[in-house]
Amino acid sequence: MADQHKNPEANEIEGTADPQTTELIAYLDGELPEQDAERVEQLLLTNSLLRRNAESFDRTWQLLNSLEEPRASGQFTQKTLASISAVAAESDADRARDQRWSVKRHLPWSLIARGLIWCLAGFFACATGLLLSRMARSERTALTDAQILKDLDLYLQYPKLWRIPDVEFLKEVSDNAKPSPVAQETR
C-alpha cells in the first residue's frame, strides 16, 4: 500500500544497505515473517559473530532511551486553540468577504444580461411590427395596382369620357342602339 506513493529517493535508499544487516535489524524490530525470523534465530544460535552484532545493535538502540522526551509546555494547548480560533475567525471573515465580492462581481453582469434581453425583445418586437406593416402595405399596393390595370382602358379614355354629362345620357345612347361617335371611338 505504501509502495503506491514512494518518494524519488526510495530506489537510492533501497539499493545501498547490506541485506544481512537489514534482515537482522528487521528481526530485532519484529518485522520479519515467522519463517524468516526462525531462520535468523537458527543463525544466531550457531553464528557467534552475528550474535555479538545483534547484541551491539540492540544495546545502541537502548541508548536512545537516554534522550530527553520533552512534553508540551503548560500553555501549549491554550495557545494552539487560540491560534486556531483566530485562523477560523479570519477564514470566516474571508469567506464572507468572498461572498460579498461574488455578489458585487455578479451584480453588473446580471444587470447587463437583463438589459441585453430587453434590448433583444425590443428589437424583435420592432422587426416584427415593421414586417407586418410592410406586408399589409404591399397587400394594399397589390390591390390598388390590380384595380388600376383592370380600369386601365377607362383611364385612358378619361379625357373623352369626362364630357358625358350623366348616366341618363349613356342609357339614352344605349337605348337608341346607335352608337354615338364617342362610343365608336372608344371601341
Added chain:
Amino acid sequence: MLKVSAGDSVAFEQLVMRYQDRLVGFFFHLVQDRSACEDLAQETFLRVYKSRERYEPTARFSTWLFRIAHNLASNQKRGASRRREIPLGSPAGDDDFRPQHQFLADKSALMPTRQLDSREIRDVVRNAVEELTEGQRTAVILHKFEEMSYEEIGEIMGLGIVAVKSLLSRARGKLKESLEKFL
C-alpha cells in the same frame, strides 16, 4: 477525528491534548529546538484543523497526523537550507572545532575506567542521532519513540517497506558505529 470533521470543537481540543506531547517530542528530536518544536507542533494542528473536512478514515489517525508533521518538517528544513548563507559544519581554519561526541570519546580514551554520566551519554547519543540523514532520523524517531511499524513509517514518509527496512538498517548501522565505543 470524525467528530472534529463534523465541526466539534471540544473533540478538537481533546485531540490536541492527546497528541501534543508526541508531536512536540517528534519535532524536538528532529530540530533540537524547544521553541521551534512547539511552533511546528502548533502548525501541524493548524493544518489538521484546516484539512479536517477532507479527512477520510482510511488509515490510523496518528499515521495521517505524523505524515502532516513529516511534510512540515521537511518543508521547514528545505526552507532553512535555502535561507542559509553560511554553511553549517566545521568552519574553515577552525582547528579547535570538534563534534562533542568526538571530544567525549577522546576524553574517555584518556580515562578508560571513567564512566560517562547520564548527561554526557545523552549528549553523545543526541550527536549520533544528529549525524543521521534527515530521512534516517525521521525513521528512527518514528520507530523508536512512536513505536510505529515499517508499514506505518512507509506511509508517513512516502516509502515502500523495503526502503524503510534499508533506511532503518543503515541508520542503526551508523548509530552502532558512533555509539559502540561508549557501550
